[in-house]
Amino acid sequence: MVKVKIETHDLNVWFGSVQAISRLNLEVYENEILSVIGPANSGKTTFLRALNRMNDLNPNYKMSGLVEMDRKDVSGLDVELLRRRVGMVFALPLPLPLSIFDNVAYGVRMHGMRGGQKLSRVVKESLKQAYLWDEVKGRLDESAFKLSGGQQQRLCIARTLAVEPEVILFDEPCSGLDPISTSKVEDAMVKLKEKYTIVLVTNNVKQAARVGDRTAFFLSSELIEVDKTEKIFTAPDDSRTDGYIRGKFG
Amino acid sequence: MRKFKEFIIEKLILFSGLASIFFVVLIFLFLLKEGLAVFKTVGFFDFLLGKKWYPISEPARLGILPLILGSLLVTLGAALISIPIGVGCAVYIAEVAPLKIKEILKAGIELLAAIPSVVLGFIGMVTLVPWVKHMFKIPTGLTALSGSIMLAFMAMPTIVSIAEDALYSVPKAYKEGALALGATHWQAIYRVIVPAASPGIMAAVMLGLGRVIGETMAVMMITGNAAVIPRSILEPVRTLTATIAAEMGEAVVGSEHYFALFAVGIVLFVISFAINVGADLFLHKENK
Amino acid sequence: MRNSKQRQKIAFFLLFLATLLIVIPVGLIVVIIIQKGLPAINWQFLSDMPRKGMRAGGIFPAIVGTLYLVTGAIIFALPIGLFAAIYLSEYAKENFLTRVIKLAIVNLAGVPSVVYGLFGLALFVVFFKFGASILSGSLTLGIMILPIIITASREALESVPQSFREVSLSLGASKWQTIKNIVLPNAIPGILTGTILGLGRAAGETAPILFTVAAFYLPRLPASVFDQAMALPYHLYVISTQVPNVDEKIRYGTALVLLAMVLFMNLIAIIIRYQFRKKKKW
Numbered sequence: 059m060v061k062v063k064i065e066t067h068d069l070n071v072w073f074g075s076v077q078a079i080s081r082l083n084l085e086v087y088e089n090e091i092l093s094v095i096g097p098a099n100s101g102k103t104t105f106l107r108a109l110n111r112m113n114d115l116n117p118n119y120k121m122s123g124l125v126e127m128d129r130k131d132v133s134g135l136d137v138e139l140l141r142r143r144v145g146m147v148f149a150l151p152l153p154l155p156l157s158i159f160d161n162v163a164y165g166v167r168m169h170g171m172r173g174g175q176k177l178s179r180v181v182k183e184s185l186k187q188a189y190l191w192d193e194v195k196g197r198l199d200e201s202a203f204k205l206s207g208g209q210q211q212r213l214c215i216a217r218t219l220a221v222e223p224e225v226i227l228f229d230e231p232c233s234g235l236d237p238i239s240t241s242k243v244e245d246a247m248v249k250l251k252e253k254y255t256i257v258l259v260t261n262n263v264k265q266a267a268r269v270g271d272r273t274a275f276f277l278s279s280e281l282i283e284v285d286k287t288e289k290i291f292t293a294p295d296d297s298r299t300d301g302y303i304r305g306k307f308g
Numbered sequence: 309m310r311k312f313k314e315f316i317i318e319k320l321i322l323f324s325g326l327a328s329i330f331f332v333v334l335i336f337l338f339l340l341k342e343g344l345a346v347f348k349t350v351g352f353f354d355f356l357l358g359k360k361w362y363p364i365s366e367p368a369r370l371g372i373l374p375l376i377l378g379s380l381l382v383t384l385g386a387a388l389i390s391i392p393i394g395v396g397c398a399v400y401i402a403e404v405a406p407l408k409i410k411e412i413l414k415a416g417i418e419l420l421a422a423i424p425s426v427v428l429g430f431i432g433m434v435t436l437v438p439w440v441k442h443m444f445k446i447p448t449g450l451t452a453l454s455g456s457i458m459l460a461f462m463a464m465p466t467i468v469s470i471a472e473d474a475l476y477s478v479p480k481a482y483k484e485g486a487l488a489l490g491a492t493h494w495q496a497i498y499r500v501i502v503p504a505a506s507p508g509i510m511a512a513v514m515l516g517l518g519r520v521i522g523e524t525m526a527v528m529m530i531t532g533n534a535a536v537i538p539r540s541i542l543e544p545v546r547t548l549t550a551t552i553a554a555e556m557g558e559a560v561v562g563s564e565h566y567f568a569l570f571a572v573g574i575v576l577f578v579i580s581f582a583i584n585v586g587a588d589l590f591l592h593k594e595n596k
Numbered sequence: 597m598r599n600s601k602q603r604q605k606i607a608f609f610l611l612f613l614a615t616l617l618i619v620i621p622v623g624l625i626v627v628i629i630i631q632k633g634l635p636a637i638n639w640q641f642l643s644d645m646p647r648k649g650m651r652a653g654g655i656f657p658a659i660v661g662t663l664y665l666v667t668g669a670i671i672f673a674l675p676i677g678l679f680a681a682i683y684l685s686e687y688a689k690e691n692f693l694t695r696v697i698k699l700a701i702v703n704l705a706g707v708p709s710v711v712y713g714l715f716g717l718a719l720f721v722v723f724f725k726f727g728a729s730i731l732s733g734s735l736t737l738g739i740m741i742l743p744i745i746i747t748a749s750r751e752a753l754e755s756v757p758q759s760f761r762e763v764s765l766s767l768g769a770s771k772w773q774t775i776k777n778i779v780l781p782n783a784i785p786g787i788l789t790g791t792i793l794g795l796g797r798a799a800g801e802t803a804p805i806l807f808t809v810a811a812f813y814l815p816r817l818p819a820s821v822f823d824q825a826m827a828l829p830y831h832l833y834v835i836s837t838q839v840p841n842v843d844e845k846i847r848y849g850t851a852l853v854l855l856a857m858v859l860f861m862n863l864i865a866i867i868i869r870y871q872f873r874k875k876k877k878w
Contacts, residue, residue: 112766117689142768152759155782165767168777170310214763221767314772318687324676325683328700328746331739335707338718396614404608405615415866416619422862423625424800425709426829427851430836431625434844464618494604515706522708524803525829529837549710549803556714556807561722573714577707584706588699 060087062129063225063255064109069123071104073116078104080279082123086225091247091256093270093287095263097302100276102259106227109257110144111137127225142169145223149230151210153202158194161202161213165221180220188216189246208239215246226250228258232265244269263303267291275299339577343570346370355571361535361546363555363565370568372575374537378452378545379521381538382531385456386463386520391513393460394467398512401468402475403497414469421465429526432458437530444542450532452545458526463516470515474508475501511590518583522576524549548572629852636849650813650835651842655850657817661730661825662799662857664818665809668734669741669798674791677745681787684746685753686775705743709803712740716808731821733809740804741794748790752783785872789865796861800854802829812838828854 064086071079079101086092094102107113108125111132125132132140142165153161162181163171171177181198185191190212194205202213211231218226228247232240247256247269260266266273267287274284275294282296294300346355350370358371401413436457441449478501486496502509532544533554546554552569559565644654680697688694716736726732756779764774780787802810810830818825832850835842 110766112762115762115765138768138770140768141766146766148759148763148766150759152763154760154763154778164764164777165769168764168767168769168773217767310770314770317772321679321683321687324679325688325697327676327680328697328704328742331742332700332703332707334719335711335715335739338715338723339711342714342718393614393617396611397618400608400611400615404611413615413619416622418862419626419859420618420622422796422800422858423622424802424829424854424858426800426802426833427629427855428625430832430847430851431628433836434847435628461618461621468618492600492604494607495600498607518706522706522711524708524710525833529833549708552710552714553803553806556717570714570718573711576711580706580708580711581703584703585699588702 063088064125064127067124067126069108069125070121071108071113072120074118077279082281084274084281084284086255086257088255089251090271091251091258091269093266093273094257094259094276095266095273095302096276101279102276103229105276106229106257106259109225109227110141110146112146142221143223144225144227145218145221146227147214147218147229147231150234151207151214153210153213156202157199158202158205158213159198162216162220164217169221184216184220187219187250188212189242190216208235208242211235211239211243212246215243223254225255225257228256230260233261275302277302336577339570339574342567343574346564346567346571349564359537363568368564372548372572374535375546375548375551375572377537379547381452381541381545382455382459382527382547383517383520385452385541386459387517389456389460390463390467390516394464394516395471395509397464398468398471398475399497399502402472403501417465417468420461425462425523426525428458428462429529432526432530446542448532448544450530450544452531452538452541452543455527455531455545456541458530459520459523462523462526463520466519467512467516470512471509474505474512478504507590507593511587514583514587514590518580522549522580524553528553548576629848629855632844633848633852636845637852641849645815646813650839651846655828655831655853657814658826658828658831659853660817662828664730664825665733665737665805665827666795666798668730668821669737670791670795672735672738673742673745673794677742678749678787680746681749681753682775684750686779701743701746709740709801712736712804713806713808716804721808727822728807728809728824729822730809730818730825733805736804736808737798737801740801741798744794744797745790748793749783749787752786752790753779755786756782785868789869792861792865796858799861800829800858802833805830828857
């Protein structure tokens, strides 16, 4: 029996008067990769940002319904603690204007970790897990902006891992990357699901097919269907899903 | 513990955010506190419209009409000089000047804004005042005209920089649309760009004149400081600001004269408040 | 068509003329002050007390007084101004209160400098009984430059990309940690620029210090913040209008020192801004 890590119950989200998510009921299982696909403005990213409450930053944000992690309402949790448990990798590589080392160490430092040795170990482990260690081990003090786009994105993954989250949210993590960097990031993701629960929002249908255990299809703020990736891509229940993965909605 | 520290810091941030409101109110309250006392001895309209300002005679005559007219005259003169030149310069910088020259001109304007008013007053005293005396063959060059010219200079950095911002923020499509219809660059400027930027230019003019009305040192040094109702722009005048600056040093704290000078301060505060709120409304209109 | 081309030429020439009418006098003012003031500048002029009723000697106490006042003003205004800017850029929502705060800042910037002098007199000198002192003068100047610091700092803070904040928050950092570790360090050049411009303004203003601190002549340097002090701009005013028969060289020399001080600060601000733009990483 799979364990449910995150679930939403009748989740509605509005930004001002625009509804971004309508009556969403969706579960994310522990140690799976759930791919979320759908055209632009279908509510994918809003769903993702509801999980670690990044939507709260938008002053026009309103919601109803429930988002639960481990059966606990996330709006009742301490938001900083929640975000430590639910890490996020953004669409574009967004290194902070710090050195490579300080980027990775940023989160743990903010949570109070001091001491050089322990910190160095965390940084090294995280960079290894993100398959970046070998490329940067000699130049941890350099600015993170000196890395290539793909390296920067893996640095961002390492930065997220360093905090030791339980869930990692990927928001179209490869949209700015070339195919080789993309495959490296995908490799990293597949390895990571052994330890983490992963939600991957992607515009790239093929990527969802490659890495997702299950795939959810969103269309105009609604969840159309969610099922095993294989099933979605071979025999979806809904004709709109079929249309999208065949490229009818661009 | 960390949470507590952050709670304190965030409260400090909130209080600092409110500090500006606090200080504006505080300034007004203290002006009122010291200034309203004068109305125990002088009627409100006698004060505003009284034609004689003899604060240290017995009994004192505390009518500030000459001062108001002095300020108005100097300001009017400065406006006549600074508005066309300032707006013209703004248009030149925003629309006509080549990129490199533009940067130099802007630096020049910033330089002017940075010169302390007492330095401008000093330069006005030693250059402008003798020139005005010589030019118009009058007994003294310390006149409203000298003040107007000097103040026009002090208003220009404000007018130029705000008007230039307004011109610059007119969408490029407006200009391109006009040019595509066969208008010359100049026609595009005065038919399309300047009208589109007019709320901002209005605000620029208001803020520039606000600076003029509030200017103190330069005006005190070169307008001659005669507290009489001015008959011509070639006579000495005294402004509201110069009166405070020149006389407060000698006024005894708590005397009628002291209160009267604070009442003049209230008048200045109200004028500058009205100008700034008005200009802000214009700028807001532009943003919408 | 030819007609409108002609008209354009004339119009542009007039605009150019307007520009020259501003820029040439500015250049002339600076050149005259440098040319006539430079001969007065020597070590003695900068480091000596005024002598013979300020008709000879140096301007040392005025320089020191201005430095004290400027330092005092910045100690007061920088923390409040910076925090106020943080409030506006990081915390304020778009509501009525924020609108009022912004309006208050605009008004604070527009209050005539002599009214600041009155206010300082009423509040610090008389009400708080600080007397005419460096403390009263510094506080008055501090409030006066507050809007400059707030506006510049706020712009600097707002120019830090939103994404940096999101990244930091997404890693579980608190809002204040995000501001302290990510937003502030990247806004420092802009904050510094604003602060220095505020310093320059405080150094050059006369009217706010007239009744709050400035001394006509003091034979010694101030010993505490409750002492009066001489100040460069006021000294220039005094020797230009209040003391007869001062050598023109001394007047120009004083004007030059004051101008140099103010322009030097502006220059530093410009250099910081330029360096920062060049180095900007995002």
